[in-house]
Amino acid sequence: MTANTDLLDALTALRAQAPLVHCMTNFVAMNVAANVVLAAGASPAMVHAPEEVQTFTPMAGALTVNIGTLSESWLTSMRMAAEAAGASDTPWVLDPVALFITPWRMQAARDLLALKPAVVRGNASEILALAGQAGAGKGADSGDDVTDAIEAARALAKAKRCVVAVTGVRDFVTDGTRHVWISGGSPIMPRVTALGCALTALVGAFVAVAPPFEGTVAAMTMFAEAGARAGEVAQGPGSFQVALLDALANVTPEDLADGGRVEWA
Numbered sequence: 274m275t276a277n278t279d280l281l282d283a284l285t286a287l288r289a290q291a292p293l294v295h296c297m298t299n300f301v302a303m304n305v306a307a308n309v310v311l312a313a314g315a316s317p318a319m320v321h322a323p324e325e326v327q328t329f330t331p332m333a334g335a336l337t338v339n340i341g342t343l344s345e346s347w348l349t350s351m352r353m354a355a356e357a358a359g360a361s362d363t364p365w366v367l368d369p370v371a372l373f374i375t376p377w378r379m380q381a382a383r384d385l386l387a388l389k390p391a392v393v394r395g396n397a398s399e400i401l402a403l404a405g406q407a408g409a410g411k412g413a414d415s416g417d418d419v420t421d422a423i424e425a426a427r428a429l430a431k432a433k434r435c436v437v438a439v440t441g442v443r444d445f446v447t448d449g450t451r452h453v454w455i456s457g458g459s460p461i462m463p464r465v466t467a468l469g470c471a472l473t474a475l476v477g478a479f480v481a482v483a484p485p486f487e488g489t490v491a492a493m494t495m496f497a498e499a500g501a502r503a504g505e506v507a508q509g510p511g512s513f514q515v516a517l518l519d520a521l522a523n524v525t526p527e528d529l530a531d532g533g534r535v536e537w538a
C-alpha cells in the first residue's frame with residue numbers, strides 16, 4: 274500500500290538526484306514546463322530532433338511526450354524516443370493534449386499509447402477520448418469533470434497496464450487496481466496556459482526516481498500543494514505563474530507527507 278512516506282521518499286530522492294528529464298513538449302509549454310521541473314529540483318532538457326532522440330532518451334532518467342503542437346516530423350521523433358525508452362527501460366509519460374480535435378491527432382495518440390507509457394496524464398476530456406468514450410472537450414481545455422472520467426481512467430489503466438492520472442478541480446490517479454484522490458491547487462490554474470503540460474513534465478521527473486504510481490501521486494501532490502500556496506498570494510494569472518515556481522521550490526518532502534492532500538483508497 275502506498276503511503277505518505279512514499280511521497281516524502283520520492284521528493285527526497287528527486288532533490289538528491291536531480292534527474293535528467295527528456296521533455297518532448299509543445300511550443301506553448303516549453304518554457305513553463307522547463308521552469309517547473311527546475312523549480313522542483315530536477316533537470317529538464319527539451320530535445321526533439323530525430324537525429325538526437327535515440328541517443329539522448331536512454332541517457333535521461335525519464336521521457337515525457339506531449340502532443341500539444343504536433344507535426345509529422347515531431348511525431349516521428351516522439352515514436353523513436355518512446356521506442357528508445359522501451360528498449361532502455363526508461364519510464365515515459367504520455368500527455369495526449371486535445372487528441373480528439375482531428376482524426377490524425379487521435380491516431381497519433383493511439384500509436385504512442387501502443388508504445389507502452391508508464392503513465393498517461395491528461396484532463397478529463399482527454400482521458401475519456403483515449404479510452405474511446407465521447408466527451409465534451411473542444412480544444413486543450415477540459416469540457417468534462419474528473420468524476421466523469423474515473424471509469425475510463427480505470428479501464429485504460431487496466432487495459433494498457435499503466436498509471437492514468439486525470440486532473441481537474443481534484444485529481445484522480447489509478448493503476449487500474451489502486452486509486453487516490455488529490456486535492457489542492459487553485460481555480461486560477463486553468464487560466465494559465467500549459468500548467469497541465471508542465472505537470473506532465475514534473476511527473477516525468479518523479480518517475481525517474483520513484484515507481485510510476487507513487488511517483489505520479491508525488492508529482493500531483495507537490496503541484497497541488499504549490500498551487501494552493503500560489504493561489505493564496507497571487508493577484509491573478511500573471512503573478513500566479515511566478516508564485517507557483519517559488520512555491521514549488523519551497524515545498525519540502527515533509528510538506529508532501531503531512532499536507533493531508535492525498536486521500537488514500
Ligand SMILES: Nc1ncnc2c1ncn2[C@@H]1O[C@H](COP(=O)(O)OP(=O)(O)O)[C@@H](O)[C@H]1O
Pocket residue numbers: 395396397413414415440441442443444457458459460461462463467468469470472496497500
Ligand atoms: N478548478 C481547479 N481548482 C484547482 N486546481 C485545478 C483546477 N483546474 C485545474 N487544476 C489543476 O491544474 C493543473 C492542470 O490540470 P488541468 O487544467 O486539468 O490540465 P490541462 O491543463 O492539461 O487541461 C492540475 O494540477 C490540476 O489539479
Ligand SMILES: Cc1ncsc1CCOP(=O)(O)O
Pocket residue numbers: 299301302341342370413414466467468469470471
Ligand atoms: C493552448 C495550447 N495549444 C496547443 S498546446 C497548448 C497548451 C495546452 O496546455 P495545457 O494542456 O496544459 O492546458
Ligand SMILES: [Mg+2]
Pocket residue numbers: 370371395396413469470
Ligand atoms: Mg493538457
